[in-house]
Amino acid sequence: MSSGPILEMKGVSMSYGQRTLFKDFTLDLHRNEIIGISGESGSGKSTLLRIAVDLVTPTEGEIVFQGKDVKDWNPQELRKCIILVPQEASMFPGTVRDNLLWGLKIHDQDASDEELEAIMEEVNLSGEYLDRVAENLSGGEKQRIAIARALLLEPCGLLLDEPTSALDEKSTLAVEKTVKGLLESRDIGVLVVTHNREQAERFTDRVIEVTTGEEVYYNAD
Amino acid sequence: MQTDFDLFQAILDFVQNLDPEVYDAAFSYAAAMVLLVGLIALSRWQKIGITEKLIIGTARGTIQIILMALILLEIFALENLVLIFGLLIFMALFAAHTSRSNLDDIPGVFRAGAPAILVGGLTVMVISVLLGVVKPVGEYIIPMGGMVIGNAMGINSLVMERMWSNAQKQRSLMETALALGATPLQATNMTIRESIRSGLLPNLNRYASLGIVSIPGLMSGMIIGGTPVLAAALYQVIIFVMIFLACIVSGLIASRIFLQEMFNERAQITVPPPEA
Ligand SMILES: Nc1ncnc2c1ncn2[C@@H]1O[C@H](COP(=O)(O)OP(=O)(O)O)[C@@H](O)[C@H]1O
Ligand SMILES: [Mg+2]
Numbered sequence: 001m002s003s004g005p006i007l008e009m010k011g012v013s014m015s016y017g018q019r020t021l022f023k024d025f026t027l028d029l030h031r032n033e034i035i036g037i038s039g040e041s042g043s044g045k046s047t048l049l050r051i052a053v054d055l056v057t058p059t060e061g062e063i064v065f066q067g068k069d070v071k072d073w074n075p076q077e078l079r080k081c082i083i084l085v086p087q088e089a090s091m092f093p094g095t096v097r098d099n100l101l102w103g104l105k106i107h108d109q110d111a112s113d114e115e116l117e118a119i120m121e122e123v124n125l126s127g128e129y130l131d132r133v134a135e136n137l138s139g140g141e142k143q144r145i146a147i148a149r150a151l152l153l154e155p156c157g158l159l160l161d162e163p164t165s166a167l168d169e170k171s172t173l174a175v176e177k178t179v180k181g182l183l184e185s186r187d188i189g190v191l192v193v194t195h196n197r198e199q200a201e202r203f204t205d206r207v208i209e210v211t212t213g214e215e216v217y218y219n220a221d
Numbered sequence: 222m223q224t225d226f227d228l229f230q231a232i233l234d235f236v237q238n239l240d241p242e243v244y245d246a247a248f249s250y251a252a253a254m255v256l257l258v259g260l261i262a263l264s265r266w267q268k269i270g271i272t273e274k275l276i277i278g279t280a281r282g283t284i285q286i287i288l289m290a291l292i293l294l295e296i297f298a299l300e301n302l303v304l305i306f307g308l309l310i311f312m313a314l315f316a317a318h319t320s321r322s323n324l325d326d327i328p329g330v331f332r333a334g335a336p337a338i339l340v341g342g343l344t345v346m347v348i349s350v351l352l353g354v355v356k357p358v359g360e361y362i363i364p365m366g367g368m369v370i371g372n373a374m375g376i377n378s379l380v381m382e383r384m385w386s387n388a389q390k391q392r393s394l395m396e397t398a399l400a401l402g403a404t405p406l407q408a409t410n411m412t413i414r415e416s417i418r419s420g421l422l423p424n425l426n427r428y429a430s431l432g433i434v435s436i437p438g439l440m441s442g443m444i445i446g447g448t449p450v451l452a453a454a455l456y457q458v459i460i461f462v463m464i465f466l467a468c469i470v471s472g473l474i475a476s477r478i479f480l481q482e483m484f485n486e487r488a489q490i491t492v493p494p495p496e497a
Contacts, residue, residue, distance in 0.1 A: 055399060055489055075488040080402035090394040093411070103401040146397070153401065 004067065005030050006157050006189050007052060007082060012061030014047055021047055025061070025213045029157060029189040034179070036204035037193045038216060045193040045210050046087065049159045052191065053084045066156075080107060082157035083150040087165065087193075089142040091134035096145055099134045103149050111152060122185070123148045123178045140164075140171025144178055151182070158182070160192045164199065176203045250283075274323065299359035302350075308359075309346060309366045313338045316374035324378060327385045329482035333475045334377045341471025342370040345463050354459055360446075365460055368439065372464045373471040376420040380472045381479050383416035384409055388483055388492035395490065405484040406477070417472040421465065428461050 005028035012025040021044030029035055039045045050056040052063060054070040063070040070078055092102050100116050111119075117127035123144040129137075134145060143163050150158060160179065164172040179190060180203055194200050200207045200217060207217035257279060264271050299305050317335035324330045346366045349355040355365055387409075388395055398408035427435040432454070439460050443453035483492050 050396075053400060054487055055396065057487065057489065071487075076402040076404060078402075079400055083402075084396075084400040086393050086396050086400065088393040090391075090397045092394070092398075102398075106398075106401065106403045106407045150401065 003030075006066055007191075008062075008064040009048075009052060010062040010064065012048075012051060012058045012063065014044060014051065014056075014058045022211050022213065025210065027208060027213075029191055031156065031187050031189050032183055034183055034190040034192060034204045036200040036207035036217070037191060037210055038195060038197065038200060038207050039210035041195065043211050045195075046161050048210055049084050049161050049191065049193060052159055053079050053082055055079075055084065076107075080153050081155050082159065083153060083155045084159040085143075085146045085150055085161065085163065087161040087163075089139065089146040089163075091137075091142055091145070094134065095131050096134050096137070097130040099145060100130075100149050100152060103153050107153065109153075115152075119148045119152055122151065122181070124174055138171065139166045140168070140174060143167065143171075143175050147175075147178060147182075151186070155188065157189045157191070160190065162193050162195070164194070164196075172199070179203065296363055297358075297360040299363075300357070302357060305357075305359050305362050306343070306346075308363065309343060309370065310339065312367060312370050313342050313373075316342075316370050317377075320374050320378040320381075324382055324385075327381060327482075329479060330378075330381055333381060333478035333482070334374070336478060337377050337471040337475035338370060338373045340474055341373045341467045341469075342366065344470065345369055345467040349459075349463055354463075364439065364442065365456075365463065368460055369463050369467045372424065373467045376417060376468040376472040377475040379420040380413060380416045380476050384412055384476060384479060384483060385492060387412045388490060389495040392490070392492075392494065399488060399490070405480045405488055409476070409480065409483070413472070413476040417469060420472065421468055424461065424464060424468075428465075431457065431461070 007027075007029040009025060009027045013023045014021045014025075025048065027035065037045050037048060047056060051058045054063065054073070054075055065073060065078060065082060092099050097113075097116060100119065101111065104111055113127075113130070116130055120127055120129060125141065125144055125148070129141070129145070134142070137145065147158070147160070147163070158179075163179070164175050167175065176199070179192065182188060183190065192204060194204075197207075197217070201219070204217070205219050206215055208214065209216045257275070261272050261275055263269075264275065296308065299308075314335055316338050317331050320334050321331040346355070346362060346369060349365075350357050350362065355361050395408050399405075427437065431437070437457055437460075440453045440457040443456060444450055448456070483490065485491050
């Protein structure tokens with residue numbers, strides 16, 4: 001694998017009708033890197049993540065994933081390699097196991113209970129959760145299950161949309177710990193949207209403001 | 222002037238020659254308008270939002286069914302299968318048009334509904350005639366086809382309405398599915414299955430309580446029309462099987478075509494978010 005960026009957003013602009021969300025946004029995401037995206041509510045952070053996985057086409061600009069324009073990717077394959085976890089951590093009906101297997105099934109894959117338990121451990125949840133009804137879990141648990149569900153597909157990029165916005169401090173720290181752990185164990189690149197500057201500084205390498213495209217924080221170590 | 226007078230005279234003759242039972246029915250119809258007023262009041266009070274559809278539907282339905290009644294005997298006597306199936310095609314297209322006007326804020330309902338009702342409804346009718354399940358005369362094909370088409374229309378409307386509104390109300394779940402690499406069909410399959418199931422539910426209830434709670438229209442009509450009671454009973458079961466088959470086939474077809482209104486070729490959701 002080359003050491004180039006996994007995801008490149010080049011001169012991306014986005015408008016809805018008359019309203020321009022951002023202009024000329026540029027970003028490179030590498031493996032083993034965690035970049036924060038900050039911005040006020042309604043500034044276009046979620047839209048930016050959707051654009052990155054080709055769920056939304058920008059008005060202008062180019063998105064390159066692993067050296068290939070996203071438009072040249074099969075959308076299903078692209079989204080298996082770089083996975084967006086939407087803000088709400090929506091759960092499919094059924095148990096946690098059903099949820100974890102959902103992503104695998106659509107790609108004709110399966111996993112044993114041992115593999116599921118291993119992934120649960122990776123997101124700091126015990127295997128006992130597997131038989132619980134996913135919809136009834138707490139926000140922090142759902143977030144981590146949504147992350148586990150994505151990880152089972154072994155992506156090289158993970159895009160997290162405000163993973164801790166609905167969580168209390170304890171769950172927030174648990175999710176942060178989970179995500180930090182992934183970088184080391186899996187060598188993936190992570191984009192995380194957060195409007196909490198403190199949090200951004202606590203667990204990202206650098207932070208980019210969505211509207212201006214400026215780097216508003218850089219972690220030297 | 223002369224022609225006006227003739228027309229007037231013709232109508233007068235027609236009315237005077239009507240069966241007395243028609244006068245009775247007309248009186249019942251007028252009395253039933255009290256029910257309609259109550260219905261409208263209830264729908265307004267509970268904000269069910271169907272007042273306009275009820276009023277227009279009553280007027281239009283009355284005219285349509287009276288026109289139908291005037292030619293019904295001729296239609297029932299039809300033995301020309303081309304004509305009969307031509308009529309079924311017209312009915313299927315009209316059904317698709319009806320579901321479009323009832324779902325007027327959703328695009329593409331006719332485009333998905335017409336082929337779905339045509340294929341779902343007509344194949345079931347063709348197969349039934351070929352198998353000898355349904356006698357090849359208008360008296361059987363038209364009313365049974367009407368029921369098959371009508372039920373297929375109901376399922377289609379429900380499937381498309383649910384697919385569309387779920388793309389708005391459960392947008393995040395749909396986006397989650399797409400973001401895991403699901404195809405549009407995979408991302409909506411659950412909704413499709415659920416809506417087909419719930420669309421079949423009223424008929425499944427009737428089916429299960431057949432003869433005990435529900436004494437359905439087809440059977441009653443056949444008995445009144447002189448069919449032996451036992452034969453009418455068997456036909457009632459047959460029509461249910463035909464309805465279920467047509468419903469499922471056309472629901473599946475409508476959903477597949479309708480996906481093209483909800484997603485583009487990049488598997489992006491094109492349904493606008495709820496507020497917009
Ligand atoms: N599909 C859409 N059609 C029209 N406007 C949209 C659409 N999606 C998002 N928007 C608008 O774009 C703006 C940015 O939304 P979003 O990316 O969710 O912001 P953020 O995540 O920063 O809060 C909002 O004003 C939103 O209403
Ligand atoms: Mg957002």
